[in-house]
Amino acid sequence: xxxxxxISVPIFTRALRNLDHLLExxxxxxxxxxxxxxxxxxxxxxPLTRQVQIACDTAKLAVTRVAQTEPRPMEDTxxxxxxxxxxxxxxxxxxxDAAPAAFDGRETAEIIMKFPNSEMxxxxxxxLTDFSLPNFFFHVTTAYGLLRMKGVPIGKMDxxxxxxxxx
Amino acid sequence: xxxxxxISVPIFTRALRNLDHLLExxxxxxxxxxxxxxxxxxxxxxPLTRQVQIACDTAKLAVTRVAQTEPRPMEDTxxxxxxxxxxxxxxxxxxxDAAPAAFDGRETAEIIMKFPNSEMxxxxxxxLTDFSLPNFFFHVTTAYGLLRMKGVPIGKMDxxxxxxxxx
Numbered sequence: 001x002x003x004x005x006x007i008s009v010p011i012f013t014r015a016l017r018n019l020d021h022l023l024e025x026x027x028x029x030x031x032x033x034x035x036x037x038x039x040x041x042x043x044x045x046x047p048l049t050r051q052v053q054i055a056c057d058t059a060k061l062a063v064t065r066v067a068q069t070e071p072r073p074m075e076d077t078x079x080x081x082x083x084x085x086x087x088x089x090x091x092x093x094x095x096x097d098a099a100p101a102a103f104d105g106r107e108t109a110e111i112i113m114k115f116p117n118s119e120m121x122x123x124x125x126x127x128l129t130d131f132s133l134p135n136f137f138f139h140v141t142t143a144y145g146l147l148r149m150k151g152v153p154i155g156k157m158d159x160x161x162x163x164x165x166x167x
Numbered sequence: 168x169x170x171x172x173x174i175s176v177p178i179f180t181r182a183l184r185n186l187d188h189l190l191e192x193x194x195x196x197x198x199x200x201x202x203x204x205x206x207x208x209x210x211x212x213x214p215l216t217r218q219v220q221i222a223c224d225t226a227k228l229a230v231t232r233v234a235q236t237e238p239r240p241m242e243d244t245x246x247x248x249x250x251x252x253x254x255x256x257x258x259x260x261x262x263x264d265a266a267p268a269a270f271d272g273r274e275t276a277e278i279i280m281k282f283p284n285s286e287m288x289x290x291x292x293x294x295l296t297d298f299s300l301p302n303f304f305f306h307v308t309t310a311y312g313l314l315r316m317k318g319v320p321i322g323k324m325d326x327x328x329x330x331x332x333x334x
Contacts, residue, residue: 001168001169001170001171001274002168002169002171002174002274002292002296003168004168004169006292006296007169007174007296010296011296011297011300011301014297014301015301041208041312041315041316042315042316042318045312045315107168107169125169125173129169129173129174129177129178130178130181131327133178133300133304134178134181134182134304134326134327135327137300137301137304137305137308138304138308138311138323138326138327141304141305141308141309141312142308142312144305145208145212145308145309145312148208148209148212149208149209151209156305159301159305160298160301160302160305
């Protein structure tokens with residue numbers, strides 16, 4: 001049976017590397033960078049910059065909460081693709097620092113997520129299956145969709161396999 | 168540690184119920200249904216109808232392959248939201264029929280996915296973590312993005328928690 005580590009860190013790592021690959025292709029596309037960063041699927045949805053930031057944070061905070069690792073705050077100050085790729089690199093480094101053993105025995109641990117007007121209760125396991133994985137892929141996929149909508153030459157294999165997946 | 172069943176069937180079931188909830192809201196939105204069904208994020212991406220069909224198939228085929236359940240072919244003939252919701256219902260029924268015990272011991276089983284010009288090799292576990300979950304959420308999220316882009320009144324909690332999540 002997979003461990004909680006195996007259903008979080010390697011999945012996040014793989015997808016964030018692929019997201020970095022997508023942003024690299026975006027940077028090389030010649031498409032106006034500001035228009036990419038500000039792209040939204042609808043006027044009341046978040047732009048590309050925030051999609052990447054939240055994807056990073058969802059992965060990072062899942063590890064912080066489940067493995068009880070030291071929090072590593074990251075300010076949302078990125079203003080270009082290079083800085084977003086650096087945010088991804090810092091998130092990948094944080095994931096890489098997480099010890100698999102720190103996830104052991106956290107399956108039934110109570111984890112409470114607090115929001116301004118509510119809270120959600122999870123176990124270590126359900127945080128990953130019911131919130132972190134769906135939310136993480138929501139933001140990575142939306143980032144992909146925004147780049148594709150703006151004409152960046154990427155395809156499904158870039159999403160699934162990144163730089164190792166051909167086109 | 169979670170079982171392979173726990174990192175597939177309940178996750179797919181939850182997200183497909185939420186997707187059904189999104190389509191129900193779409194049907195009640197008063198927005199021209201044909202324009203929703205044909206919506207694409209870019210001209211060379213698949214329309215909403217195909218996003219829903221592939222989300223269903225990704226979940227269904229993951230279970231077929233990992234749990235070695237009887238295949239249940241479903242033709243891609245849906246032409247309206249009601250039929251797409253029926254496709255989701257039939258997929259949910261298939262997932263519900265899968266016995267948790269059928270996933271046991273399939274972690275390292277070799278599973279080969281064949282494409283017209285290539286093949287991908289997985290284990291039972293890596294099929295779920297490296298392909299099925301990312302691909303499934305790709306299509307569910309893209310369906311959400313298309314509905315949102317077209318003005319259907321849905322929000323993030325509809326994606327994460329469906330009918331039980333308020334707005």
